[in-house]
Amino acid sequence: MDERTKVQYVFLDMEKVVLNMNFLTGLKVLVGGLAGYQLLSLMKKGTRSVLRPPGASDEDSFLAQCIRCDKCVQACPHDVIKVGDASHGVGIGTPYIVPREGACQLCEDFPCVEVCPTEALSGIKKVSDVKMGVAVLDRENCIALKGNRCEVCYRACPLIDQAITINYKLREGDNIHTIFEPIINKEYCVGCGICEERCVVSEPVAIRIKPREIEGLF
Amino acid sequence: MKNHSKKLPKWTIVRRIVQFAVLLLFLTPFLAEIEGENFFFGTLSSSEILGIMLTDPFGALQIIFASKTVHTVLLIGAVTIFAFYFLIRGRVFCGWVCPVNLILEFCNRLRKLFKIKKRYDVKVNRYTKIWIALIILALSFASSLPVYEMFNPIGTVMKGIIFATGLGVWSFIAIVIAEVFFATRIWCRSLCPIGGFYQVVGKAGNFHVKIDHDKCIHCNHCKQVCLADSEILVPVVDQGAIYVTAGDCMLCGKCVDHCNDNALRIVPKLALVAKKENDMKKVEEKSA
């Protein structure tokens, strides 16, 4: 058998494929595909405010790169990584963290990043490489700002005295007590969420993590 | 006359053992959580065994299309798996590893057991799954999302057992319903894009079902039990080819086990050689 026969053979297969494609089925697939595309683009907007595990790049490329294999979930020794369900839109099957229910403990060796087969979680060598988000203090509900000695977020912070520092200021109308005001330093805060997990105020929690890079949609 | 007493379905037994072993393997991290390192963990999308990264090549393709970049880690894991199936036969994955197939085989048995009659038995061309796979890759490229991984019932069967989440559960349920009530093996035969992917890869497989034309009595048992599609056996049984070369063959060995005349065997043979021999046989027959 010569080379030509071989090539013929290959083409024969291809031919079969094309011939076997019913036009109508093809149309259906096409329409379905387009509809799916529309749906996906819409759903994509739905994942913006979810906190991703360490090493996630911006949301779009994260969604592109995450193979939804759940290895990070299995690798997390603290069982805090959850898997997105249908309500996460296209984020379905992707890992995320709800700090209030279990914050990232910033393991020294980052097993979640270590096991990621794609680059969805990557680029983390040390804690300061992490940029999951940034903590935001709810100034209305924080009891430390009212003068109570709380600052649980500050003492729980794994980057104590860097990511959260205390601003000592005299309490208004009281010259013998100080307000220990937690200050979040964006350049150091990695967004692990331990502060949110530990905060003693509920409904609403007085310190929350704003997921990284929330950008305008419009 | 030949002895028609039932013989031991050797291939099926071995295959079942492998299928369940794989299932167990993926459950090990959950069945026995050993502190520290598990020798295995992960899902079918991506896993690690003894520290070796294994990644589903079709998933990896989607990631590459979606992210428009190629990463070495991803490649290493995917190429390892790809090479394995490339060397043996693409759809060995479907026949021997995929849990969905296992479950569908089981469903099929149940259906037979309960004698559920299908009012429709929809048939879709077995090449459709290649198109689906292509569309998925195109969609992944266009939407920057690994599209199939969001619905993938294969990953979900595992995850489903473990986490019970994901859209894949729904696609899986849909598949089961279709299997039991509407169409026989339509998912595996015609729709599953991973099957489609491996169907293409399967062209290059180096293991084949071989027929001994002297023994074949054309009883067509083999076609009835074929997990892929009976038509892949047509060239060997009816047209004189020696090897089953269709990309769809899963090397499940069902045809071998069910051939009462021992006409079928699974043999290693380079793909090109097998094709060449097939062609020669054809030429011979024509000339004869």
Next chain:
Amino acid sequence: MVISSIVVETVQDKVKQVAEKLGECEGVEVHHVEGYKIIITVEAETLDASYDLTKDFIQITGVLAVNLIYCNFEDDPTLKNKVV
């Protein structure tokens, strides 16, 4: 009810007028004005309605940019159907 928060950036000396204008829109609430930035919340029945409401903000004289910051759409009835 879909609730979104938006930072509207304006020409420095138009910030007051813009804030007033925005305040007049239904479902829009102005929370804070600082420098050239205005912080508002938008309430609408669905995501699409939110979008319709906010896409015209850029037309208001003095508005330089409209940035969506946060959007809670879990209560959007249309989305619910689509997803499941």
Next chain:
Amino acid sequence: MELSRRSLLKAAAVSFALAAAGCSSSKSSSTSAKQDSAVQPDEWKKAVCRFCGTGCGVLCGVKDGKLVATIGDPDNGSNKGLNCVKGYYLGKIMYGEDRLTKPLIRDDKTTKGSMDGFREATWDEALDLVAQKLKEAHAKDKSRIAFWGSGQMAITEGYIMSKFWKAGLLCNNIDPNARLCMASAVVAFMNVFQTDEPAGSYSDLDEADVFVTWGANMAEAHPVLYSRLTARKVSNKGVRHYDITTLRTRTSETADKVLLFKPQTDLAIANAICNYIIQNKLYDEKFIHDHVQFKAGTENLSHAYEDGYDASEIGQKGGDVWNIEFAEFAKMMSKYTLEYVSELSGVPASDIEELAKEFANPNRKVLSLWTMGVNQHTRGTWMNHNIYNIHFLVGKIAKPGCGPFSLTGQPSACGTAREVGLFSHRLPADLVVNNPQHRRFTEAVWDLPEGYLDPIETPGFHTVKIFRELSKGNIDFLWTASNNWAVSMPNLTRFLAKKPEYQGVIDGFIVVNEVYPTLSAQYADVVLPAAMWVEREGQFGNAERRTAVFEKCVEPMGEAKWDGWIFVQVAKRVLADVKIGDKPAFDVLFGFVWDKEKDDFVGDARKTNRLLFEEYRIFSNPELKPAAQAINKNTEGKFESGLKMENKQLAPYDEYLSHNGMTWPVREVNGQWLETKWRFSYGKQEEGYDQIGVETYGDVGLANDVSFYKSADKKPSAVFRPYEEPAESPDEEYPFWFCTGRFLEHWHSGSMTRRVPELNRALPEALLDMNREDCNKLGIKNGDKVKVISRHGEFEIKVSTAGRTQPNPGMVFAPFFAEETLINLAVHDYYCPLSKEPDYKKTCVRIEKV
């Protein structure tokens, strides 16, 4: 519901936007709905926080017989409505899901160590059993019974127990958990001033120029006081804070200078400061002349680990002191040069010198503050002495903003443990059992025949001794209340029957008054469910001598009963056949508060507490009882001198209710009761000075306008105390110092705060703080589980390098609040030979990765 959810969502949305836009302001015109408090209380009652020694005032909101809210009392001058996070959630401590509400009896001793094996019982059955066991053991040998009380008992409760045990059972085996916490301070106070508790008050914090914290992590352990210290610093640029510590804590973080010393060398650092002051003649000559007598004492005390230590020769004479001249004192000090001490302690000589200069600077008011780092020390009493020595040399004591101020750890360590005399060697109001005049005075107050208390002239078992004897099977009956010894005692490996030779805790009969199934309850034979915090009326005495009343707000939960009621019920049963003179003993001791017909106290909570307090008040107001006054004034000349009991004069009970508590001595001036903020300091009583005390007993016109009228010869003692080696030092086998302590979120053994979900969430587990360098050496990662092993025991714990405390290499730290991480299994029980307070700060351990 929907509306509030919406407003919350909106508030969150706005906060994100504010942050994203980089807006600084919180004064947004946000319309987010204020969280409307779910329930409006019917009435607000006054109480005192039941945690640390600060004594913050709180208001309790009561509705339908339930405590629905607690807030800081804005009218309380001390905390002005502020609380720490524990105080913020104070009310929730009463409503943990597993409150004990029925008496429990264990029939099978082998089930000890768990709550299994208990059966519910009636009060009568439980009380009868307790009384019977107590009576049996008491009849066998008085030394075979013991009561372990607490600085968390209310004053009247401590008073009842003290009276029952000392006068009713004529037994001195009664001690409080304050022994683990304040005993070194107490013994030093008695040695130095012959009267307990500091001269100053919290107001000193508002006036000091220099703060020196010695082994005190105030930022965590005295949160609201620390807010006050910080306020002084924030509002006055020149104010400096020196933190003298063995490991960096949150307190170090705000200090201007941290003097990080090798454990135990604080003794030498204080002496180096004294020496520097002496060598450079920076001392206040006139003050020394007018007020100070110098002494030296026994040295080379060795270490109190063996059971026989107290009875040994050195154990017996360890407390001896004798007078010396100033020159001799100076000579003894001269060894402690900056160079020598710097070498010994690891603190730069320049830092010690700088601090010494601050002390010596006549224009700077210096306030020394200390707690467990100084007290829980194998030379705790000595270390207290050494701090006083510095203040005496420069005359900085008993003046506003100036002074050595010992902080307390518990809400009523002063009020109950110390003032009521719940110690094995004490009687109420600074009196001690081995002084005949003190016994006579006590007999007079308690209507006992003369000489009745002579059987208790020998002090009983101190805390560590009680538990050592219990573990060896030498105590048959132990009763504890308001404490959790099975978590807080050191060397639990010995005390919790983890060794075959120490099974006493299983064999002995143990009664525990408890509110929750703590580890102590799990080792009990009988658990008596006690009323908690504001389920009864009570009184606390805090670190600044402030006595304050907390009102009863709600009924005790279930069948729980007031500790006072439990004590008296048992007393009634035990003393049934005992007579004092010709009267039934029970009637003599408790007849005045007990209604036999009713089988209950004569009045309600208020009346009963008032009656008890008014009797207790006679101790410090002897004019209320002629027989007592006669001994106080020594009118018959039977004794060397009078007693000056009025030095800690108390106001009538109701005065404390109408004020937010008052600091004793409280003096009656023109029908007004006026508190004293600065004892021994002459000035107007109205302004908080000790005018009446100084005028009555002391001398006006001495140096600094102070007069230490309660001290022998009106001169307190500066006692030279040298540096001596710690009990254990790191070696190859046990290379780490292991220090223990407390954190802000949890109170002591965590039995209350860990049942408040918010607090438990804030700090869910105890971690071992380690230095990263050490971790790297041992291959340990943050979060790894390790085993901490000492010569005495071991426990497992997770490692943290997060930095809440920052130990230097060679030092590790863990808090003791978590009963699942029982760190005291490894902590040794070496104690200060003088105060018998164990050293929790310096166990040597090794660390192994699990």
